[in-house]
Amino acid sequence: MKNIILLLVVTVITIYCTQAQGQQTTYCNPINLDYGYTPIPNFSEAGRHRATADPVIVRYNNDYYLFSTNQWGYWWSTDMLHWNFVSRKFLRPWNAGYDELCAPAVAVLSDTMIVFGSTYTSNFSVWMSTNPKANEWKPLVDSFAIGGWDPDFFVDTDGKLYMYNGSSNRYPLYGIELNRNNLAPMGSRKEMYLLEPWRYGWQRFGEYMDNTFLDPFIEGAWMTKHNNKYYLQYGAPGTEFSGYADGVVVGEHPLGPFTPQSDPLSFKPGGFARGAGHGSTFQDAWNNWWHVSTMVISVKTNF
Known part of the structure; x- marks a missing residue:
């Protein structure tokens, strides 16, 4: 991953030069979506009125x-510029609560x-x-026993699913x-990676990465394959901090x-939009690689 050029898009940029003249060819980052207004009742009681996180984009x-x-x-979009919302609740009658697909896969x-x-x-x-x-x-399986x-x-x-x-x-990411x-597990979960805050400063807990009294959190797994290498992303050290970022580990097999890698894949500790952790990486129709995270869209080239 040392040859990745990561550009944090914090201004208005042209994204599709091939679009016909007269059409809108720019967007503002962060993307302006009609995301949830108090989707959970006690959000407003706690002074929070709009909330979402943990974005996943697939083609x-x-x-x-x-x-x-x-x-x-x-949401769905044909161009990543105009987004259409589809209202849907995925919880079944036996799934009590309002937590509609937290951090979905x-x-x-x-x-x-x-x-x-x-x-x-x-x-x-x-x-x-x-x-x-x-x-x-419709349900693929009514109950996914392994959970996560x-x-x-x-x-x-090769068609295999992980x-x-x-x-x-306290615990690592698992695979x-x-x-x-039928989504039945094949074997047992294997440990993928646990943070090393003594080795990588950006993984340390705290607003200024200075909290040595609480271990940092690892979360938000996302796997990408490119040129026969496997890039497992993860969010750290805590979603509440400006330094919340996405790191990556690299291997030759999907289970390690x-x-x-010493540097984060996405990292934006300052400015109005900050905390670029727990994201996903995908390829667009022109084979460009994009990384979308909780607060910032970033573009990376030269994978």
């Missing part, structure tokens, strides 16, 4: 689909999109759709292969072992 049938935490729905299996939200229980459903634009969904908080699905080029998860200041047909 499906030449469109872009964006899911994020507690939105009671998702999204993946495309052949012609099918699958979606799953964070849970410590064993009775959350994994949903599937071949027409998400029309809001047509901050999950991420990854489909390898899941990564973890959100803790496991799943059966594509991995070599940590």
Whole structure:
């Protein structure tokens, strides 16, 4: 990852020069979306009125689909400029609460999109759709017994399906292969990576990365494959801090072992929009690589 050039997009930029003249060709970063207004009742009681995080963007049938935490729905776009919201609740009658798909995992299996939200229980459903634009969904499995908080699905080029998860200041990120047909675990979860704050200063807890009394949190797994290498992203050291960022470890196999990279993949500690952690990386229709995070969209080239 040393040859990655990471550009944090904090001004208005041209994104599609190939669009026809007369059409809008710029967007403002952060993206101005109609994200949730008090989706959870006690948000307003605590003085919080709009909230979302943990964005995931995947391409499906030449469109872009964006899911994020507690939105009671998702967005789709043809150009990443104009976004259309689809209202949807994924919780089943036996899933009590308002936490609608916290830190969702999204993946495309052949012609099918699958979606799953964070849970410590064993009775959350994994949903599937071949027409998400029309809001047509059905359970792929009624109960996903293995569960997992901050999950991420990854489909390898050989068709194998993996899941990564973890959100803790004590335990590492985990990875496991799943059966594509019924999502049954194949073997046991394996440890992927645990933070090394004594080695990498940006991983230290605290607003100024100076808190040595509490271990930092690792969360927000996301796997990307490029040129036969596997890049496992993670968020650290805490979502409440300006220095919240995405790091990456690199390996030759989807379940490791991995070599940590010293610098963050995305990092924006200052300014109005800050805290560029817990994100996802995807390729657009022109094979450009994009990284989307909780507060900032970034573009990276020369992967």
